[in-house]
Amino acid sequence: MTPALEVSHLTTQFTSGSGKVTAVDDVSFAVMPGQVLGLVGESGSGKSVTLRSLLRLLPRTAQIEGRVIWQGQDLIGMSEKQLRSVRGGDISMIFQEPMTALNPVLPVWLQIDENLRTHTSLSASERVARARELMDLVGISDAPRRLLQYPHQFSGGMRQRVMIAIALASNPKLLLADEPTTALDVTIQDQILKLILSLRDKLAMSVVLVTHDLGVVATTCDHMAVMYAGRIVETGAVSSVFAQPSHAYTRGLLGSVPRAGTQRSQLLSIEGTPPSLSAIPKGCSFHPRCEFATDICRRSTPAMLPQSATHAAACFHSDRVIAAGSPVGAQ
Ligand SMILES: Nc1ncnc2c1ncn2[C@@H]1O[C@H](COP(=O)(O)OP(=O)(O)OP(=O)(O)O)[C@@H](O)[C@H]1O
Numbered sequence: 432m433t434p435a436l437e438v439s440h441l442t443t444q445f446t447s448g449s450g451k452v453t454a455v456d457d458v459s460f461a462v463m464p465g466q467v468l469g470l471v472g473e474s475g476s477g478k479s480v481t482l483r484s485l486l487r488l489l490p491r492t493a494q495i496e497g498r499v500i501w502q503g504q505d506l507i508g509m510s511e512k513q514l515r516s517v518r519g520g521d522i523s524m525i526f527q528e529p530m531t532a533l534n535p536v537l538p539v540w541l542q543i544d545e546n547l548r549t550h551t552s553l554s555a556s557e558r559v560a561r562a563r564e565l566m567d568l569v570g571i572s573d574a575p576r577r578l579l580q581y582p583h584q585f586s587g588g589m590r591q592r593v594m595i596a597i598a599l600a601s602n603p604k605l606l607l608a609d610e611p612t613t614a615l616d617v618t619i620q621d622q623i624l625k626l627i628l629s630l631r632d633k634l635a636m637s638v639v640l641v642t643h644d645l646g647v648v649a650t651t652c653d654h655m656a657v658m659y660a661g662r663i664v665e666t667g668a669v670s671s672v673f674a675q676p677s678h679a680y681t682r683g684l685l686g687s688v689p690r691a692g693t694q695r696s697q698l699l700s701i702e703g704t705p706p707s708l709s710a711i712p713k714g715c716s717f718h719p720r721c722e723f724a725t726d727i728c729r730r731s732t733p734a735m736l737p738q739s740a741t742h743a744a745a746c747f748h749s750d751r752v753i754a755a756g757s758p759v760g761a762q
Pocket residue numbers: 445454472473474475476477478479480481490492527708
């Protein structure tokens with residue numbers, strides 16, 4: 432099967448007064464039609480910059496290299512005009528910060544309508560009906576009144592739902608969702624994730640879902656990719672990565688998630704903090720925090736090696752990490 436999206440060697444650097452920093456470093460992954468890929472990693476690991484790089488939604492100081500193949504075309508090489516017809520249409524993005532993505536001076540219905548006018552052939556009355564339906568879908572009641580309001584009249588969680596409604600308006604084939612449910616309470620979070628999954632089933636929509644929540648990965652995603660300091664360090668089917676984490680960082684992440692019935696004292700935690708982009712350690716960038724590190728980790732950068740047909744990790748000591756066992760493998 433041909434992937435819906437194929438990302439190869441994506442590298443994004445920012446230039447500032449003090450030089451260049453690399454926020455996304457040689458990232459490659461593929462998403463199959465109808466697949467949900469979870470992108471996880473600590474704050475600052477490059478998840479949002481990766482998603483924004485795919486659609487070139489970054490400031491001018493960003494330099495993006497690599498290939499992002501979507502329906503046979505490279506989004507990185509595409510003209511801005513061509514890319515505009517893809518953005519918000521076939522590929523939609525839910526941004527991490529709803530306020531920056533919404534236009535503060537336009538009522539919500541106009542923002543949904545703009546998307547529907549650009550990317551569908553619905554008539555004016557069909558667009559009104561669809562806008563109301565989208566508000567219902569994301570759990571905003573009293574749609575006729577709410578649609579006339581402006582973004583500042585919505586709470587943070589409501590704004591996030593409005594943004595989700597706009598992103599889903601065009602029935603996208605690929606949804607890039609950056610922490611789409613963080614500001615929402617658990618019931619609504621559950622509802623939105625179910626909605627995304629039902630659209631995936633109905634439209635064979637592919638999804639890249641950025642989340643801090645490994646519980647969400649377990650219940651929502653088919654595949655996952657773990658990022659650390661701008662690189663993907665482990666990727667695979669969710670069941671395989673959870674059962675047999677093969678990179679020490681992934682093992683640490685899985686171990687730091689509290690689960691029902693688990694004593695707090697049994698949790699692992701990852702010592703230390705992620706590196707700053709201007710001081711990424713040589714070799715494996717995780718080595719200063721890694722209990723498995725040896726000399727080679729400090730000298731050389733580990734390459735991504737297959738663990739199985741659907742699972743790969745970039746760790747010199749995968750065998751020792753695997754032997755240490757999965758913190759969730761016994762579930
Ligand atoms: N416009 C920019 N200019 C310079 N550096 C940037 C810019 N945008 C992001 N960065 C840097 O790139 C790195 C990755 O940021 P990114 O927002 O992708 O992290 P993240 O994984 O999404 O984190 P979080 O979980 O907190 O959202 C960070 O060090 C950030 O400071």
